[in-house]
Amino acid sequence: MIDPTPAAAPNSSGPAIEGIDLVKAFGGVVALGGASFSAYPGEVHALVGENGAGKSTLIKLLGGRLRPDSGVVKYYGQPVQLHSPQDARRLGAATVFQELTQFPGMTIAENLLIGREPRGALGLIDRRRMTAEAAAILAGMGLHDIDPGELVEDVSLAQRQIVEIVRAVLAEPKILFLDEPTSSLVEREVEWLFGMVRKLRAEGTSVIFTSHRWREVISIADRITVFRNAREVGTFTTISEDDAVSLMAGRKVSAIYPTLPPKPAGDAALAVEGLSGNGLTDISLTLGKGEILGVGGLAGHGHRELFFTLFGALKPSAGRILVSGKPVRLRSPRDAIHAGPGIALVPEDRKTEGLLLPMSVKINLTLSVLRRISWLGLIRGRDEQARTRAMAESLDVRPPDPGRIVGTLSGGNQQKVLIGRWLLAESGILLFYDVTRGVDVATKHEIYALINRLANEGRSILLYSSDAEELAHLAHRVLVLREGRIAAELHPPMTSEAIVSSAVRDADAA
């Protein structure tokens, strides 16, 4: 079992930053359910856990990006009310969140030195000196291959992330928050970051960061707090990876997952051969009728691109897609929807990519089947009303009112509406991208049962989830994607630990 060395306070002068019983919920989904945390000056503190476990939410609360529903945030022992990251900055904290606050059409130098540009004659900005100063700053931090004269939009995501970090460090913060700072960085860039972090630690700065990558975490962190299920589970100074992974993944009982139907042997509803492009390399897979194929791995390793390509929303550079055995060319989602038994996509961000929030449930449900509910272009109102009400009721959308504006529904109900759209379209191949993200527990279970029912009916489901536990229990088998390739294929009996470590460990072996 776990024999961690529990954390003792690193020094006695009191924590630099504290969070006490912080609670944050988004529309019925509890992101943080009363978590407490503290970090001391001169400490590097890592937060680990799966996606949705609460670590990102905690960092956003401490950094002023979000406001807690309840609980207290303290800086140097004083309770504070942070309304924005600027408030945190005024208290000596700097933040690097995953949403970068950069200006794509301006140069790196301009971005780095905004607000403190060097002035020349007439009090005007001296651009040449600005670029030189930026170069000096970058060189001083050991970054010689970032060219400050480049536009932000012309450099890689990794470089942009580094620039964001540099900007935060330039502010000489006493507290530094880094949310997934290494997600786009390669090893030597990560080493650069950690060198920076060690220097800051020596200067007495508290550094709090989240990460998925175990090797990084143990190499730099003084203390590690593990999150699971919207709570902190424990804080340790040393812990083995196995122990951490089991803490992260948890030992949830399979009873909350429906029993998996046996996979029917049969034809492949969907087959992919050598798919490449948009960051994917040589992806091949088959999806049988009535099969639930899980896709796992860390976010950003090609999952989104794979799903979009299979839906015709991205063009591959190579490879074939076969639907019901026949090769198809998917030039747009329309082609995908009409290919064979029909492909459907429930995308990642239902609010911006899926639903029309100011419009009714009815309109959202029938958006893909307009022809079927109309006659010569005229919508058959009663038919539409009846069908949508029936669908809303069968999915237990609350309230099952087709006239209700979708934007007023909870996240779980919104997701059901989006799924319902494709059920109305009677699609045979369903691509579910993180379909339970931001959904409350009760609705999650309903969706699990639904997925099972759909597979039983003979539909094929490709399921990506950032929750490895879900994948382990919901899918017939799981493909783990890493850096655009299939890194592993797992067969039952599957455990969430296997999926997590497959994604996490292999990343370290890069």
Added chain:
Amino acid sequence: MTDPIPVVPPAAPAAPPPPRPFLGLDAERRHILYAVLGAILVFAVGAAVRPGFASPASISAVLLVASFVGLVAAGQTFVILIGGIDLSIPSVLNAAAILLVTSTLGDDSRAVYGITLTLAMGAGLGLLNGVGIAILGVPAVIMTLAMNGIVEGLMLGLSGGLTCQACASYAPPVVQAAVHGSLLGVPLAIYIWVGIIVIVSIVLSFTTFGRRTYAIGNNAVASHLAGINVPLTTILLYALSGFFAALAGILLVGFGGQASLEMGTPYLFESIAAAVVGGVSILGGRGHYLGAAAGAVSLVALATVLQTMNMPEYGRDILYGVVVIALLLAYGREQEGA
């Protein structure tokens, strides 16, 4: 559940309450109601200021002029609903008027030919706008602005500055009658407009095409991922805008008898103002033609009231602008509260 760490279990998630309806109407219908009430208010004020303003003859005169604005506003509404705009209607309208007279030469037997040709021209020009915007990716402001210049140049050049012999022709009597004639004391042109209002409203509210329009205006990405053909719908909408501009040109030249230059110029801003006053959001996705029609009536009635009060034209312009801004501020605050 045997999970050792109990998560705060949420109850069945309570959906946030729906926004309070006013008179049982949602925001979009409310704006239409306001526009209609506004029109009535203007008539009432006008009648108070100038007795006889609310007489049937006077009202129908206002409605007649409003119908021209309303026709152009129909096309404008379609493209504004997807977040676009059509700056080419002045010259398309003008070109349509000229094409009608020169192709029919005032002859009723050629009326059908002339009208069909003219409407096809309008739709065709609109189609070109749509292709430039949807397929070439040219911003709507630029594409339609450029088209305005292109059509104006062609129109002026081909007609020799309206000095060609055919240009002085009259519109066919049947068209003139369609505008000036009356049935039950109401000018026929108003019946035409009412018919258009009915058709456009049905299209927007009850057809798949209308549904797609609102979807794209609300969220083009989600619409695309739902399988809607966004470029095709966009092209059709701009074609419709050109069609309505041409239709307005036909009726206007029927009204005036002959074609002239700069016929279409005032209708650009008027059509946009009518739509906005009627609750159509310039960002797209919200609003209805009924509102734009009511807005057209309100604005024309306002201008007419001011005219009968002998307010000089500049006064009307100033008040026009002030009223539009006041309405926008009122609408804007509403949307934040809703």
Added chain:
Amino acid sequence: MPLSAPAPTNPALAGIAPTDRHLLRALAQNFGLVLSWAVLVLAILIYCAIYYGQLGTLPGNFEITSTVNNTMPLVLSGLGQTIVILTRGLDLSVGGIIDLTNALAALYLGDTLQSAILGSIAILGVGALLGFVNGALVAFGRLQPIVVTIATLSIYQGLAIMILPQPGGTIPPEFSALLVNSGAPWALLYCVAFGLLWMMLRRSRLGVSIYAVGNDPAAATANGISLIRTRLAAYVLSGVASAGAGLFLAASSTAGDATTGNGYTLTSIVAVVLGGVSLFGGRGSGIGAIAGALLTTMIVNILFFAQIDPLYQSFYEGLFLVLAVVLTMAVGRLVKRRRR
């Protein structure tokens, strides 16, 4: 630990010396601006060629002077429109502001150069006020720029006609000579001056804020930039620039006309687009707008001397505008792809 030695990010650039690479990059980063000046030079050459073909000589002092003088109002209104468009806005009231300030100039510039200069300063202040109204409605009222400025256009046009119902008034000839001297293209000096003013703006805090707001309003706020103040300032500057355009128009025509500015609303947008400024905000340069303004006039000149029927002028202008935008967008995509 230092990371490895610098290498060019694009292998296609591997064989090129660093200074040349910097030049190439500067070109790529500002290709809209570069393209607009290149096309302007090309247009000037074509104009000279056609002129020579028609008249046997190259364009002389008179042609150059009148071309430049006629373009000054567009240069100014284009600069103002650029500032607003950079913040993701639009100013359709430009024509109205020019009308109104032109009318004011005709009435209140007085008889002497001194009174004219004082009056001009006051009129620029009026322009700032008119712009402030626009800015307040957009920034505080949070209304959409396109509809706000359509409404204020109407108001300002009405005000202009109210104070000057018929063309008239007087402009002191010394004032005209100062602004649009007909002896030689001295107005080019003004262009240079405006260009310098632009570069000063670009290098000021406000200039940076304008680009930041246009690039990403959320990031701007996160960096402590006030969206409200920046947008307000943008519309005020546009108002001042349009007022300047009204003064130049007055100087060119010795009398005032309350409708003379109407065409400038849409033409200023054309000048801006031809200058390589993006309608989506955040990218582009006022120097490009100056080129765009001159280019717009050049096209008219070319059409005239090529003996294109003047009735067809709008056709060619519209065609050119579309082609220019499509071309710029295509080149832009190519440039971006090569650099990746």
